[in-house]
Amino acid sequence: MFYEEAAISVPIMCMQCEDPACAKVCPVGAFSRDKNGAVISDPRKCMVCKLCISACPMGNISVSSVTKKIVKCTLCGGNPACAKVCPSGAIKYEDATTSNINKKKIIAEKFKDLFAEVEK
Numbered sequence: 001m002f003y004e005e006a007a008i009s010v011p012i013m014c015m016q017c018e019d020p021a022c023a024k025v026c027p028v029g030a031f032s033r034d035k036n037g038a039v040i041s042d043p044r045k046c047m048v049c050k051l052c053i054s055a056c057p058m059g060n061i062s063v064s065s066v067t068k069k070i071v072k073c074t075l076c077g078g079n080p081a082c083a084k085v086c087p088s089g090a091i092k093y094e095d096a097t098t099s100n101i102n103k104k105k106i107i108a109e110k111f112k113d114l115f116a117e118v119e120k
Contacts, residue, residue: 013060013073013082013091014038014039014058014060014061014072014073015058015060015104015107015108016037016038016039016073016075017039017057020039021052021055021056021057022039022041022052022055022056022061022072023039023052024055025051025052025054025055026046026051026052027047027049027051028045028046028047029045030042030043030045030046030047030070031052034074034075034077035078036075036077036078037075037096038073038074038075038078039072040072040074041070041072043069043070046069046070048063048068048069048070050063052070052072053070056072057108058108060072060073075093079093080093
């Protein structure tokens with residue numbers, strides 16, 4: 001089921017997984033990490049098979065209807081625009097620490113449970 005069909009509108013940012021499922025399933029090795037630690041897709045390698053979309057546990061990867069290319073968070077080269085323009089300050093870009101990595105894992109589990117309920 002698509003989130004649009006379920007009337008769910010939740011901004012979902014890439015969690016930049018330690019062991020990204022999107023990279024594991026990519027048959028052409030189009031995913032890598034940049035110097036900021038962001039998991040990025042190389043559009044020159046990507047054949048838009050969409051396996052990464054299915055593999056992403058957060059549902060963060062999509063295909064642009066305009067460019068017909070894979071779209072996912074790249075952390076804007078280490079200066080994420082979403083964090084800069086978030087009016088409430090709810091989105092923050094911080095260096096990884098044990099504390100915020102553990103928080104990230106807890107949040108990911110909660111979203112995983114929430115999305116599983118939608119699919120039932």
